[in-house]
Amino acid sequence: MLLLWKQSSFRLYWLGLFLSGLGDQFGWLALSWFVMKKTGSPLAMGGVVFTYFLSQVAAALVAGVLLDRFDRRKLIIFDNLFRGSIYVIIVLLLQTNAPLWMLYACITIAGLLAPLSNTGAQTMLPRLVQDKDLLLKANGMMETNWQIAYLLGPAAAGVLVSWVGEAMVLIIDAASFFLCAVCFWFLPSDDAGEGGSKHQKESRWTSSLLDSLQTDFRTGFHYLFANPLLLSLILLTFLFNMAYGPIEVGLPLYVTSVLQDEATSLGLLWMAFAFGSLGGSLFFSLVNWRVPTGYSLGSIIALWGVTTLPLGLSHRLDLGMISMALAGMTFAPFGVLYRTYLQRQIPQELMGRVLTSIRTITGLGLPVGSFLTGWLIPWIGINQLFLAAAFFSMVAGAFALFALRGIRP
Numbered sequence: 001m002l003l004l005w006k007q008s009s010f011r012l013y014w015l016g017l018f019l020s021g022l023g024d025q026f027g028w029l030a031l032s033w034f035v036m037k038k039t040g041s042p043l044a045m046g047g048v049v050f051t052y053f054l055s056q057v058a059a060a061l062v063a064g065v066l067l068d069r070f071d072r073r074k075l076i077i078f079d080n081l082f083r084g085s086i087y088v089i090i091v092l093l094l095q096t097n098a099p100l101w102m103l104y105a106c107i108t109i110a111g112l113l114a115p116l117s118n119t120g121a122q123t124m125l126p127r128l129v130q131d132k133d134l135l136l137k138a139n140g141m142m143e144t145n146w147q148i149a150y151l152l153g154p155a156a157a158g159v160l161v162s163w164v165g166e167a168m169v170l171i172i173d174a175a176s177f178f179l180c181a182v183c184f185w186f187l188p189s190d191d192a193g194e195g196g197s198k199h200q201k202e203s204r205w206t207s208s209l210l211d212s213l214q215t216d217f218r219t220g221f222h223y224l225f226a227n228p229l230l231l232s233l234i235l236l237t238f239l240f241n242m243a244y245g246p247i248e249v250g251l252p253l254y255v256t257s258v259l260q261d262e263a264t265s266l267g268l269l270w271m272a273f274a275f276g277s278l279g280g281s282l283f284f285s286l287v288n289w290r291v292p293t294g295y296s297l298g299s300i301i302a303l304w305g306v307t308t309l310p311l312g313l314s315h316r317l318d319l320g321m322i323s324m325a326l327a328g329m330t331f332a333p334f335g336v337l338y339r340t341y342l343q344r345q346i347p348q349e350l351m352g353r354v355l356t357s358i359r360t361i362t363g364l365g366l367p368v369g370s371f372l373t374g375w376l377i378p379w380i381g382i383n384q385l386f387l388a389a390a391f392f393s394m395v396a397g398a399f400a401l402f403a404l405r406g407i408r409p
Helices: 008-039 042-069 072-095 100-128 132-164 166-185 198-206 209-225 228-258 263-286 293-312 317-345 348-362 365-380 382-403
Strands: none
Touching: 008 042, 008 072, 008 100, 008 132, 008 166, 008 228, 008 263, 042 072, 042 100, 042 228, 042 348, 042 365, 072 100, 072 166, 100 132, 100 317, 100 348, 132 166, 132 263, 132 317, 209 228, 209 348, 228 263, 228 293, 228 317, 228 348, 228 365, 228 382, 263 317, 293 317, 293 382, 317 348, 365 382
């Protein structure tokens, strides 16, 4: 790990994404709490998540074209500056008590921009860390980055929302985007067109955007469907994301209707999840992990269901926090194993197009799960929904153990 920290480019990369991730935790908690207070509607809560993540899926293919043809660093800077400005506009909307549809419009634009950074940062990492032996550790450190942001962000955001209100917390989120842009400004250029991409360079000038989209759409999905094992992993990740949707949407309602508490408790639940994730990540990075990757991923999906099951049975904050901590500990290795496998399997010159094709499928899982959550809660209740999602994840995990058995380290 010291070899990674000695690289100034990796330190800036890690810091920029950490600041952005920390701000996201502030912003997402403040936004969800505001919508819950304003409407009290599960459908409105689900609509926020559905709108944001569905717009990401819609923009993913265009982002893939841009990321494989232009300097990824500059695109990430543009995204962060623009999204930071959007959150400033959201603050102004909250101050003027604007109608909810205007908030949804801003969230949609933010979601359309997000793939530039989400996918772009992931495709940049193999270029920053060219030693393939260090790539797994680099992904592990990025997972820890996310977990530290989750550990610090929600609890602090919950307290700040209670003290100064949602608008001020969203200002912090906007500032984090601007700081991330500054960090990426000092990184070396990441022109995806270099190194054997003559077709890409020529296409910039000879193809229309529509032709490029069609070509790259076929390229990304052709690679994906030509690899059955990879396709199985993507479809099961879609189901895993669906099982996560009820947690994202349901927790604010769980706090107010089941626990009958305030935003601070919502922050504590997310902090417990991050604390468990950090512990799981540290354990995973310290042990010599010998379990085949496919079995590991399948087990994680199944254990997510087991660990979130108590949320459907409990009416106490302490038991909810224990459940979230165990779920975080279980979930922690998934992102490391999943991203490393993709980065090692996909050729660098196709990385942007294939990853965005993958996100087109996996990215639908969360909005679909969120939409179903908002629709089902009035019918079956929040506790019963958590139980159903837990059993769904256990069944998907059992199937994954069989379907992914061919994936090796």
